[in-house]
Every structure is written in C-alpha cells, then in structure tokens.
Amino acid sequence: MEIIRSIVRMKRIAQRARSDGAVLGLVPTMGALHEGHFSLVRSAQDRGSSVVVSIFVNPRQFGPNEDLEKYPRSFESDCAALESLGVDYVFAPTPEEMYPEEFRTSVQVEGLSNKLEGRSRPDHFRGVTTVVLKLFEIVQPSFACFGRKDAQQLRIVEQMVADLNLSITIVSCPIVRSPDGLALSSRNAYLLAQERQAATVLYRALDRARRKIEAGERNVVPLIREVRETLAEKDLVTVDYAEIVAERIFEPVEQLKENCLLLVAALVGSTRLIDNARIEQRGDSFEVTV
Ligand code: AMP
Secondary structure (H helix, E strand, O other): OEEEOOHHHHHHHHHHHHHOOOOEEEEEEOOOOOHHHHHHHHHHHHOOOEEEEEEOOOHHHOOOOOOOOOOOOOHHHHHHHHHHHOOOEEEOOOHHHHOOOOOOOOOOOOOHHHOOHHHHOOOHHHHHHHHHHHHHHHHOOOEEEEEHHHHHHHHHHHHHHHHOOOOOEEEEEOOOEOOOOOEOOHHHHHOOHHHHHHOHHHHHHHHHHHHHHHOOOOEHHHHHHHHHHHHOOOOOEEEEEEEEEEOOOOOEOOEOOOOEEEEEEEEEOOEEEEEEEEEEEEOOEEEEEO
16 A cells, blocks of 8 residues: 655655556545445445545544644554555645645535535635645546535535536445444544433434334424434434435425435534434335434
8 A cells, every 4th residue: 555645646646556557446535444434445446446545633524613734643543544545646735735825726516515414514615625626636636536425525526526517426335334333433532421421312303203104204394403402412412404305406305205314413412513414205205214
C-alpha cells in the first residue's frame, strides 16, 4: 500500500494505473476509520478495482464553531487497517496542498444543499462538494463509494455528478451499525459513557417508525410524533430535526406515496449525530431499512 501526500503524485499514479488497465475505485473519508468505512472499501474491492482511500479532514466543510480542531485523527492505525484490508493507495494531502493560499473556487449544488443538514450547517455541503469534485479530478476513478449514513451528502454528490456530466459511478453502501443499533460514526468517540448509551435512542426512534409504517401508517405527522416522543425519552438528547422527505428532492411529504427518507439529527450531550431510514415503495406497501 502506498501513502501519497502530493496531488501531482496521486494524479500520476492514478493515470499510470488506468493506462495499465486498472479500474480505480475511490473511497473518500475523513479518517478515524471504523467498520462503516471498511464496508465501503470492501464494496469497492468487490467491484474488482484498485482502491484509493482518501483521508482528509476537510476544513471547508466545518463551520466556524464546529469540531475541526478536535475531530478524531488516527492516521497510523487507519493506515495499518487499510493495509491489512489490501487497499492499494491512501491519498492523504495536507490542507495547504488541497487549498493553497490563492484558492478561490467552490461548487454548490443549489436547492439540495440548504435544507436539513444545510440549514443547521451553512456552507457544509459547499465544502463537501468542492472537496469531492477535487478528489474526483485528482484520482479520476471509475466509481466512488459513499455511505447511506450521510444520505443528504450522497444525494447531493449524485446530483453534482449528473449536473456536471462526470464519468463516475456513485456506489451507495448500507449503514453499518453497532450491535445496539447506533450507526457507526467517527464522532461517536466524543460520547461519554452515559451519552453513548442514550445515543441508541436514535436507532430506536427510527425503528419504531419502521414498525408503524409496516403496520400501515402512511401519514407523516403521527410518524414524526412517534420519532420525537421516542427521542424525548432521553434527557441527554436534543432534537435538531426529524423529517420525512421525498428521496430525490429532499422536500417534506405529508403522506408516504413514493420513496422517502426519514432523517434525524440530534445533539447527544454536545455531540451532533445524524441517522436515517430509507422508506422504499414496493407496490402498495413500503419497505423500511433502518
Ligand atoms: P466520513 O469519514 O465520516 O466523512 O465518512 C466517509 C464515508 O464513510 C462517507 O461516505 C460516509 O457516509 C461513510 N460512512 C460513515 N459512517 C458510516 C456507517 N456507519 N455506515 C456506512 N457508511 C458510513
């Protein structure tokens, strides 16, 4: 496994690999890797590709009062884990390499980027799409893997790829959870023991909504009430949003009539966590994946 710090070198290596006939798969991450990230790597490997994992804590997707400074960093153990998985390349540029002083450009997917996560975190998605487009251009992979854990990010990246006619397939991968249901996240490392325990309520809230939908509920108001009541069972949890939106446009719906997402964001103590469930129409019924 080769660790690459410079953009020029990453471009050169990727170009050489492509001309030698390799199919490149990219897995963009911010490091502090866990099973969620590893599942993306395996999914890329299953497609028979040479895998590039990028590790870059992207300053441009953090707001001024967010956790950029304290975001968990574990580069050595991340690389050891990726090496044992058989990853081919780790691309780990510095912020200065990615954003030299004269850097001026950003990419914004209009409409999708200012709601839900974007409402709570202005400029977050602009930072994400800008770095993802740079990574796509540097590596020029055939495909890139993203987790459904960050459902809005995934949708926005898909839209960017369509709008800009990028020749990259976006592969979406299921949410990986711990046995008690909590979605794996690098930010779970911030949780104190009591908060870690309380955080499982996000999963339980989604799961209760799932059961209600499977029992025939189609109205959004009682579903969201159930989610909020469940989240309210834990004093340490403060809801930011709980909404059901149409999957493609991320606009709220009143009734389940199409593929939707149930999205939640909450503070657990002072740690902000997000989670979601997919609500897929199957004929007259809906299948919910939490
Ligand atoms: P991050 O390092 O948090 O920016 O995440 C990098 C990629 O891993 C993104 O595509 C995430 O959606 C994905 N990811 C993070 N956590 C999970 C998880 N629990 N299950 C599946 N994918 C995940």
